[in-house]
Amino acid sequence: MVIALSQLNGCITRYSQQATNIQHFASYIEQTNSASHQIWPSIEGLFYRAWISYGLTETSLNERDEFPYFYQNFPSDYSHFHGLTPLLRLFGWSWVGILTSTDENEITYCEELKREIVRSGGCVDFLESLPDTMTTFREEVEKRSEQILNKIYKSKANVIIIHTTKIIFIETFCLISYEKIDTKLFVFSMETSSIKSKALTVTPLICNALNGSLRLTIPKGDIPGFKDYLQNSNYSTFMDQIVLLLRPEFECGFLNDKENCTRSETLSTTDASLFDMNNYELTYSLYNMIYAMAHALHNLYTAKSQRGNSIKMEFKPWQLNQYLKEVHFKAPDGHEIFFDEKGHAPNHYDIIQYFHFPNLTTAWIHVGSFKPSAPKDKQLFVNLTAIRWKTPSNQVLRSVCSESCTHGYRKVIDREKPVCCFDCVPCSEGEYSNTTDAENCKKCPEDQWPSEKKDKCLPRIIDFLSYDDPLGAALSSISILLFIITALVLGIFIKYRNTAVVKANNRNLSYILLISLMLSFLCTLVFISQPGTLTCLLRQSAFGMIFTIAISSVLAKTVTVVIAFRANKPSSKLRKWVGTRVSSYLVLLCISGEIVICTVWLIISPPFPEYDTQSVTGKIILQCNEGSTIAFYSVIGYMGFLALLSFTVAFLVRKVPDSFNEAQFITFSMLVFCSVWVSFIPSYLSTKGKYMVAVEIFAILASSTGLLGCIFTPKCYIILLRPDLNTRGHLIGKKVS
Incomplete structure (x- = not known):
């Protein structure tokens, strides 16, 4: 793939139609060469040191210090396969396979390609070498081929990269893969695309697996007069200029009449695919590099002639090298040709999709390009609408080890x-x-x-016990109903305040107890609404003090029963304590303790509203933080202590004469009260959000209802339904049972 003198001699005169001075210079070289050889020793000496590659070369030739006079149209630094990794990333092909031949250089190339794919974030499922029948026994080839085919078939990698420069590899692969792995997409490296094997062009039906494959190729271009030249050339002339073609396998046997082949037939009688310009990418590269050399020689000749020097004088190698560095012209297709400091000409690669059809015709569809010299984000261009995929609805092929994790x-x-x-x-x-x-x-x-x-x-859903909530509506309705009932009971006691039943059990304490129960029922409404700073401050403290008044009233009633019973005995010292003052003082004393606890609580660590995002999934619980848990349970504990004390005293005097049988009712009411609040604590701790508030409201309603029902229901029954029992004589006449 390196330009020789005979190539330069034959080609410049045929294709230098773009500039008159180039034509004259090419003609001069041809005439001088035919007339005498006086100039050629000098030029040959120049070419001994100045070389231009029109194709890919060994990587070792890329060292500029070691090869300062070596120029190339395509860099030999693996940059051409760098176009594969952006292509894989573009389509999301993170799981691919690689196939190559058993050639050590090609295996080394594929190992480097594999590392490049991994560096770019992809993975290689397998790297397999397919043996050929030229170097391996047929049985071994078949066995190894079957193993590779099974691996390809079972692999999740739907994209397979093929790299080889051996025609026999493609032919072998086509033979063994017939209709077995036609759902896979094969991507050819540039070297593989350039071989244009017979298996793809002569017998396309046996390569069904490669139909629709993508290929990185050297860009083709228009060479003026080249196609006409091929069609009018005979076999002998064609063989002399074979270096221009990418079909070195051409021979007389390709002609239509093999038996009467005289080697003088024109090539127009051959298969039309021979003149498909898609087959001559390297020829176009050679065409441009010959022109680059011609420009350098012309500039060298012009410079010498302008100084009056003879063109027959000897030239030093570095002199032509200097003019090669300065070459800069436009090719017929508009691409600029020049060499950078590394001796590389600007290049790019075409991405084409290959198709073959049952009528033995082929199609090469240009779908994109890759320009290594462009900015990184503009190196790859792909026309997505031009590609035809082997998938339903022409969807982009997937080639991944694991499907992408979706949202969530x-x-x-x-x-x-x-x-x-x-x-x-x-x-x-x-x-x-x-x-x-x-x-x-x-x-x-x-x-x-x-x-x-x-x-x-x-x-998040903001959750709190509201009046719109069915539970909140039910509890608020019950609270109002109980408040009304308690108010009716209070009205009855006020109306019948002078009757024996009302007067017998300290009617003032009864009024205080009923009012405190009414307030207890109403205070539950503070719990049912959106918690705010004020409501959080009032909830527990107001409930604690109001309920303490109720319990203190019950305790005072119990103590009043004890004093009244004991004062009836002769010489009893409790006679002086009979009256309303003792009960009033006792209520004030008991409520003072609760007031102190609530005051300290509100001063040191008052309750406040907060958002709880951890307790219930997907909800924000708007609740009151009690501030000090110790203070909260101290309030509840103080009420419990008073209730337990009332229960104990009432239980001890439960068998007093019937005139003072209120002690029995107090005993039952305190039993209900204590049962409710003992069960309240574990229930309160095990619930969250609005249900925790509902548990406390239920405890307040249940305990208050217990007091109302056990203490006042019997009295209301006598007052309203048995007025005959509501007399002083009846009460005094009762005997101890």
Whole structure:
């Protein structure tokens, strides 16, 4: 693939139609060469040191210090396969296979390609070498081929890269892959695309697997007069200029009449595919490089002639090298030809898709290009609409080890597998992912919660016990109903305040107890609404003091019964304590303790509203933080202490004469009260949100109803339904049972 003198001699005169001075110079070289050889020793000496490659070369020739006079149209630094990795990334092909021959250089190339794919974030499922029948026994080839085919068939890699420069490899592959792996897409490296094997052009039907394959190729261009030249050339002339073609396998046997081949037939009688310009990429590259050399020689000749020097004088190698560095012209297709400081001409690669049809015709569709010298984000261009995929609805082919993790999932990589193979697990509670293949899930803000699919955050539902809630509406209705009932009882006691039943059990304490029960029923309404600073301050403290008044009144009633019973005995010292003052003082004393506890609580650590985002999934619980848990349970504990004290005293005097049988009712009421609040504590601690508030409201209503029912129901029964029993004589006449 390096330009020789005979090539330059024959080609410049045929294709230098772009500039008159180039034509004259080419004609001069041809005439001088035919007339005498006086100039050629000098020029040959120049070419001994100045070389231009019109194709790919060995990597070792890329060292500029060692080969300062070596120029090339395509760099020999693996940059051409760098176009493969952007192509894989563009279509998301992260899981691919590589096929090559058993040639050591090609295996080394593929190993480097594999490393490049891994560096770019992809993975290679396999790298296999397919033996050929030229170097391996047929049985071994068949066995090895079957193994490779099975691996390709079973692999999740739907994209296979083929790299080889051996025609026999393609022919062997076509033979063994017939209709077995036609769902895979094969991507050819540039070297593989350039061989144009017979297996693809002469017998396309046996290469069904390669139909629709993508290829990186040297860009083709228009060579003026080249096609006419080929068609009018005979076999002998064609063989002399064979270096111009990419079909070195051409021989007389390709002609229509093999038996009467005289080697003088024109090539127009051959297969039309011979003149397809898609087959002459390297020829076009050679065409441009010959012109580059011609420009350098012309500039050298012009410079010498302008100084009056003879063109027959000897030239030094470095002199032509200097003019090669300065070459800069436009090719017929508009591309600029010049050499950079590394001796590389600007280049790019075409991406084509190959098709063959049952009528033995082929199609090469240009679908993109790759320009290594362009900015990184503009190196690759692909016309997505021009590609035809082997998938339903012409969808882009998928080639991945694991399908992408969708929104709401994150990737979990198994260290024992390649990074392209992973599992997708749902995001944890309170987390979401809105990107594909998310490494980690994100937490939603405090006021938001992931959607059902965990692909976005939604505003949390603010949860609190409201009047619109069925539970809140039911509890508030019961509270109002009990308040009305208590108010009616109070009205009855006020109306019948002078009757024996009302007067017998300290009617003032009865009024205080009924009013405190009414307030207790009403205070539950403070619990049913959106918690605010004021409501949080009032809830527990108001309930604690109001309920303490009720319990203190019950305790005072019990103590009054004891004093009244004991004062009836002769010489009793309790006679002086009979009256209303003792009960009033006792109520004030008991309520003072609760006031002190609540005051200290509100001063040191008052309750406040807060948002709880942890207790209930997907909700924000708007609740009151009690501030000090110790203070809260101290309030409840103080009421419990008073209730237990009342229960104890009432239980001890439960068998007093019937005139004072209120002690029995107090005993039952305190039993109900204590049962409710003992069960309240575990229930309160085991619930969250609005249900925790509902438990406390229920405890308040149940205990208050217990007091109202046990203490006042019997009295209302006598007052309203048995007025005959509501007399002083009847009460005094009762005997101890």
